[in-house]
Amino acid sequence: MRRYKRTLVAVAFATTVVAGTAGWASGNGQQAVTGPPPGSSAWVADQSLGRRLPDPATASPTEVAAFFGTLRAKDQQDLIRRHPLVVGNLDGAPTALRYEANAQALRGTRFERLAAPGRQILAFDPRGRGQVAEVYGDLAHARHLSVIVPGSDMDADTFDRAKDPYGTPAGMARSLRAATHNRTAVIAWTGYTTPVGVGLDAATGDLAEAGAVRLTRFTEGLAAVHAPAPALFCHSYGSVVCGLAAADLKAKDLVVFGSPGMRAENTADLRTTARVWAAKNPSDWISKIPNVEFAGLGHGNDPADPAFGARPVPAADAQGHTGYFAPGTDSLRTFAAIAGGAA
Structure with missing residues (x-):
């Protein structure tokens, strides 16, 4: 009973704080960013390699890693050039390629400072x-x-x-x-x-x-x-x-x-x-x-x-x-x- 009463008091306090102007209610509602990286539709539609690219929405990181392991260096660079935001955010893609892709994706954005030499950006979603x-x-x-x-x-x-x-x-x-x-x-x-x-x-x-x-x-x-x-x-x-x-x-x-x-x-x-x-x-x-x-x-x-x-x-x-x-x-x-x- 004592524990129950303490819980009720705590809930009442929490509700009061949430409702008050000086408590939790001082924040702003946010919409969660979910789903595959931006540009995924163009990536999935890309037939330039003569084969299907792994769907960022469904392919596992292990499948992504296996796919990149079959590519020539030239093909990897082509994908970075055409789809930097996808390659840069694709879990399972080689780390060095993600650094390179994100440096490209960051240029010209308000976050361009992140592309400074020496920075290793493993993911960037604008x-x-x-x-x-x-x-x-x-x-x-x-x-x-x-x-x-x-x-x-x-x-x-x-x-x-x-x-x-x-x-x-x-x-x-x-x-x-x-x-x-x-x-x-x-x-x-x-x-x-x-x-x-x-x-x-x-x-x-x-x-x-x-x-x-x-x-x-x-x-x-x-x-x-x-x-x-x-x-x-x-x-x-x-x-x-x-x-x-x-x-x-x-x-x-x-x-x-x-x-x-x-x-x-x-x-x-x-x-x-x-x-x-x-x-x-x-x-x-x-x-x-x-x-x-x-x-x-x-x-x-x-x-x-x-x-x-x-x-x-x-x-x-x-x-x-x-x-x-x-x-x-x-x-x-x-x-x-x-x-x-x-x-």
């Missing part, structure tokens, strides 16, 4: 607010791989912004790679439509469900090109994405931090063979969000609660919601150990 994935390190030869899965307000414009660097996917990726002494490859993955602000999108799982599908396919694409099984570092709303995708992800570790919940009762409910880790520091405002799930609102139990069953990551010296990757923190040191396979 639809909506823009989605992007960038690789730090040598993905083709890395022994260990990590993927950063961000939360709200991240898109192609904000994922590498200078303000609040350790709260952005690119900043987290750079910090993590430096903490491993550049011995790992890290991908900053902003590959789904994230909530804006802390509105209803952040309180519900709709965007996370769409993101989970994209994240699952992304990890399948990494496996298809023989990249190591990654450790996923899932921040804030990104941990909801990781929780919903957990059972299907090809990952060795799931690390959540600043999490509002994973839409799971406990680690067993995630149905994953990956090790599950959780961090939350005392100054993180996410602790004020009720850990309930009711009528589609809220994301369930706190992964940092010992009862959830996740392995604890020390984070007492991290500051705020975006301080977990700050240099010198216990959380970053532990993240680096996990990323390097030593934890």
